[in-house]
Amino acid sequence: MSAESTPGAGPPARRRRRTPHGRRRSGLKAMAWTAAAVLVLGGAGAGYVYVRLNGNLTSIDIDRLLGTDRPEKAGDGSENVLVLGSDSRSGGNRKLGGGADDGGARSDAAMIVHVHEGHRKASVVSVPRDTVVDRPECTDTEGGTHPAANGVMFNSAYATGGAACVVKTVESMTDLRMDHYLEVDFTGFRKIVDELGGVEVTTTEDIDDPDSHLELAAGTHRLDGAQALGLVRTRHGVGDGSDLGRIQIQQAFLRALVRQVKDVGLLTDPRKLYDIADTVTRTVTTDSGLGSVNSLMSFVDGLKGIGPGDMDMVTMPVRYDPAAPNRVLPWKEKARLVWEALKNDGPIPRSATADTVTGGAEGVVSAS
Template identity: 60%
Template sequence: MTERSGTRIRGGKRRRTATTVVAWSAAALVAIGGSGIGFAYLKLDGDRPVNIDNGSQDILVLGSDSRSGANREYGRRISGARSDTAMIVHVYKGHKKASVVSIPRDTLVERPECTDSKGKAVPGAQLAMFNSAYELGGPACAVKTAEKMSGIRMDHFIEVDFTGFKKLIDELGGVKITTTRPINDAKSHLKLAPGTHTLDGEQALGLVRTRKSIGDGSDLGRIQLQQAFIKALINQVKDIGVFSSPKKLYDVADTATRAITPDSQLDTVNELIGFAGGLKDLGTGDVRTITLPVRYDPADPNRVLPLQKGSQQVWTALRHDKPIPASATKDSAGDKGDAQGVIKGG
């Protein structure tokens, strides 16, 4: 079939994972429909990549364009929810470094057969948009699609909505950024002059949703902006001393756990604090952010196709817990824009 429209992860032993500043940052920058921040464990059936227990961790972070509940103020109510933003966070053995791979929502991939939350079968498809997996089959289908695409077994899945995003940013006291040019985006309702700003939750949400007014106006440009924001957010967590202040760490953890799903093994403040401490020394220089190597689809410029050679270099490196080689993104359309330069130091 060809398509061009847009409870628990199990396998081997269940492992506790550290929700780190990297995972929080990646989760916080995406606009996901649902209920706040969710660290969900999903029940997945069928063939999955081998669980390589080498000390590394892989977390799928999804964003959606849901407008249900408290999120309806951000636009008209749409049917269902799509994964508007997707990232795979790979934390290397030793928890001293991490890589974040952004997957453009319009990437055409093979979507495997899966089952939605109501037990209904979702047929597989060739050349399906990546974000259709979440729309049609929910988180479990999105995880299966990411695993099919990468050959990497996902340890966990994170979900955040607009409201959860804003609360986390506000709990951190905002995020300080320096813009190199004006931002005036009617759709994200963000207007910033060039210079240094401390963004509150509402403004930060507008920044990571900004698309039309930066770079070439594409989703690839928005991804570059989001990647720059990750680094600003990591700096903010370190600058305000979250890990050196027991009270601040407790308050941030409490903000997160109030929205964590019941199946999470990090559903208490003490668990979250204990695991978050595992990567407290990670800084922006220890985190590499890239966009999956892609090219524009000759049949439809609004879609992108993975570059086979570059993509395989990315997934092979992560499967073997190795750094992603610079050559992987050399010919990628995802690195051709200048949107990342909008935020100084991004």
């Protein structure tokens, strides 16, 4: 597989003003508030609630499946968390459209969340699902071994061997140890948005994407769970139709979601807090290190010092694949700057993302 391409090759992206640095920040809070509900309820001493929520959780012993052939832990207090959105077509997800129609699953969204030493800052790197990568040999949860494959789509790693395979693929790409793993499916995402009373966003242009079952006129909308799911999955309705535009929409929606969580006052509404915590623990899959309410409580407690202003959110530097317009290739030199920055627990340099393709969806969606 060639990991390089001619700069600018592929679909022409509409030129827009780049999103200001401060507006890219938010991702970790959007992940952490879900576990925060567990933290508050557990701290309230509601033992029966603790037992029920603890029983809801599903975890995977990724450390056992991957063995010792992995990057070393940082050892400086920083942590890397792989956060995955799954497009499984099983159960209640089957009727939501898109994804793997045969009942399998793929990773629909992926973020590497690096929590810096001291847990006061974090960097989030979105990995495009359509990135062409070399997948290493991996073992699935049933103990089956899958041979290495060159030049395959990133999201096929999950379809091939599940969580452990995608973690190993990310570690091979980045040479960074993934200390934790968090996955949420379509059904859980939709229910959480509905229980929050919807999320308000503003679109600057019409969005019409039959593939994601979404039709929105330009303007301000309060999206229910199904509409929100359609928005974060749309690609043909925005930008140049690539996965990169979808990532920009997802980042914008995360900002709106974080604001909505604050507006509904979860900490002052125990019943709403419990309903959301129940949904979250039923639909989130974690590594075994986060597979109990106690471990989630400890994890979230370590993140409480990180606010939206302490976040840096970028997309892994890529180029369009000249051989396949709907695929992208890692821009090796620039991606290396990102991974080295995280390995050294430093800020991601602006030069790492300068002049990379973006998908042309900047500013199409914003928090109202």
